[in-house]
Amino acid sequence: MITETGTSETVVILGASFAGLFAAAACAGAVRRVIVVERDRLSVQPGPRPGVPQGNQPHVFLHRGMLALEELLPGVGAELESLGAIAIDTGDLAWLAEAGWSDYGLKAFTVLSVTRPLLEDVVRRRVRDLPGIEIRDGVRVVGVHRHGEAPMWKVSLADGSVLEAGLVVDASGRSSRLPIWLKDEGLGDVQISEVDAHVGYATRTYSVPPDAVRPAGVVLQLAPAMLTGGLALPVEGGRWLVTAVGVGDQRPPRDHAGFEQFLEGLTDPAVAEVAEAGEPHGDVHLHRQTGNRRHHYERLRRWPPGLLVVGDALCAFNPVYGQGITVAACQAVVLRDSLRSGASPMVFRRLQRRFARVAALPWAIATGQDLRLLSSEGRQSAAQMLFGAWAGEVGRLAAHGDARATLAMARVYHLMASPVVMFHPALLLASIRTRWRGAGPANPRPPRRHAPA
Numbered sequence: 001m002i003t004e005t006g007t008s009e010t011v012v013i014l015g016a017s018f019a020g021l022f023a024a025a026a027c028a029g030a031v032r033r034v035i036v037v038e039r040d041r042l043s044v045q046p047g048p049r050p051g052v053p054q055g056n057q058p059h060v061f062l063h064r065g066m067l068a069l070e071e072l073l074p075g076v077g078a079e080l081e082s083l084g085a086i087a088i089d090t091g092d093l094a095w096l097a098e099a100g101w102s103d104y105g106l107k108a109f110t111v112l113s114v115t116r117p118l119l120e121d122v123v124r125r126r127v128r129d130l131p132g133i134e135i136r137d138g139v140r141v142v143g144v145h146r147h148g149e150a151p152m153w154k155v156s157l158a159d160g161s162v163l164e165a166g167l168v169v170d171a172s173g174r175s176s177r178l179p180i181w182l183k184d185e186g187l188g189d190v191q192i193s194e195v196d197a198h199v200g201y202a203t204r205t206y207s208v209p210p211d212a213v214r215p216a217g218v219v220l221q222l223a224p225a226m227l228t229g230g231l232a233l234p235v236e237g238g239r240w241l242v243t244a245v246g247v248g249d250q251r252p253p254r255d256h257a258g259f260e261q262f263l264e265g266l267t268d269p270a271v272a273e274v275a276e277a278g279e280p281h282g283d284v285h286l287h288r289q290t291g292n293r294r295h296h297y298e299r300l301r302r303w304p305p306g307l308l309v310v311g312d313a314l315c316a317f318n319p320v321y322g323q324g325i326t327v328a329a330c331q332a333v334v335l336r337d338s339l340r341s342g343a344s345p346m347v348f349r350r351l352q353r354r355f356a357r358v359a360a361l362p363w364a365i366a367t368g369q370d371l372r373l374l375s376s377e378g379r380q381s382a383a384q385m386l387f388g389a390w391a392g393e394v395g396r397l398a399a400h401g402d403a404r405a406t407l408a409m410a411r412v413y414h415l416m417a418s419p420v421v422m423f424h425p426a427l428l429l430a431s432i433r434t435r436w437r438g439a440g441p442a443n444p445r446p447p448r449r450h451a452p453a
């Protein structure tokens with residue numbers, strides 16, 4: 001067994017996906033050495049890898065996440081765009097929600113659309129170049145133990161080596177084994193909350209000629225009365241990711257014919273039309289591990305100094321709301337700011353609580369929506385029901401051209417504002433007025449294709 005002696009200024013991060021890489025970026029410059037341990041072999045070319053089985057599925061950053069990413073890695077957005085990532089204003093998406101079409105063309109927030117492997121590759125290269133960072137790939141972490149004296153933690157790897165560290169950050173995603181390791185360390189059981197709507201994803205890549213599709217992308221949202229939906233988004237290289245989603249026994253299939261049939265059966269043909277306009281490549285990729293799962297580390301009676309948990313290992317969300325990467329980036333900004341201000345041992349417990357708070361609003365949004373779907377076990381709380389009813393009312397205003405309602409919803413969805421903005425007096429008045437006088441015409445369906453030249 002080789003033990004690599006560390007100091008209290010050595011940080012070991014478990015997992016080199018987004019949460020691990022963002023945490024490493026947050027530590028760079030503030031500590032002497034950061035070792036990110038990743039079980040996958042990381043290729044120099046962007047591509048799917050076994051440790052992130054969701055790699056073929058579409059991944060978008062919410063606007064809040066893009067801002068956090070720029071803070072951590074300045075200029076990364078421009079680099080991604082130079083490599084083909086597509087900047088989309090969400091107002092240019094054809095978006096069918098429960099109450100109807102969103103206001104097409106109303107400018108809202110910019111997001112970047114890019115394949116996950118390219119996004120991860122760019123982030124990884126940038127993080128690797130930061131001072132004091134080492135990414136050690138192809139080796140699994142098999143245990144984490146406290147030991148009496150500084151630097152306090154020993155991290156055991158599958159190749160028999162042991163790393164000593166003053167700070168361990170678990171960013172190993174949904175499959176994190178930290179709850180078991182902490183129990184072995186005598187720290188008790190971690191409480192877990194789960195809400196699983198049993199959402200299934202199926203995605204296929206298409207080459208689509210430029211200008212064949214008019215909207216910047218298409219979203220057909222799931223809802224209690226719409227148990228299937230879809231997504232079509234352009235990514236680098238003239239390709240589009242076309243995704244079908246469904247819940248419970250309405251999850252989309254893997255076979256090509258079944259996939260196409262599923263798209264044709266959706267509430268609106270907008271997603272199927274993107275597929276029809278293009279040429280498919282490769283297989284349909286399924287993903288079904290999508291439940292919301294939150295570990296309440298902040299509730300443990302004792303929290304050991306020098307340990308933090310971030311990203312999906314702390315709180316994983318139903319991906320249809322596109323929150324996971326954004327939450328990981330926001331947690332990293334909190335970590336960076338805390339390290340810059342000089343963290344003392346007590347700060348770790350406080351920090352872990354702050355990470356939990358970063359996840360709290362997205363958790364409330366995702367689970368509040370999912371509990372409305374019959375495929376979820378569990379019931380909404382009274383507060384969730386009341387909020388859901390009002391959000392439905394704001395959605396109705398938005399679907400009838402109320403720009404304030406559309407922007408309030410977008411701000412909350414992109415984690416740019418608290419849900420309080422949905423209770424603006426002007427929206428309350430608009431609700432009363434339209435209930436009395438009628439809501440006016442619904443937003444029209446966005447244009448399908450560019451008119452032929």
Ligand SMILES: Cc1cc2nc3c(=O)[nH]c(=O)nc-3n(C[C@H](O)[C@H](O)[C@H](O)COP(=O)(O)OP(=O)(O)OC[C@H]3O[C@@H](n4cnc5c(N)ncnc54)[C@H](O)[C@@H]3O)c2cc1C
Pocket residue numbers: 014015016017018019020037038039040050051052054057058059060061062139140141142171172173174175176201287289290310311312313319320321322323324325326328
């Ligand atoms: C279908 C799908 C679509 C999604 N779409 C979006 C989206 O549009 N927008 C969004 O923001 N989020 C999306 N997400 C969520 C997003 O993928 C995650 O939130 C994001 O990857 C951050 O996760 P993470 O880094 O915490 O964990 P992961 O990405 O799961 O990475 C964990 C890493 O740890 C490594 N690892 C695990 N165990 C060990 C070990 N013992 N030793 C060493 N390494 C280990 C793994 O190999 C992996 O690299 C989606 C998820 C799914 C499933």
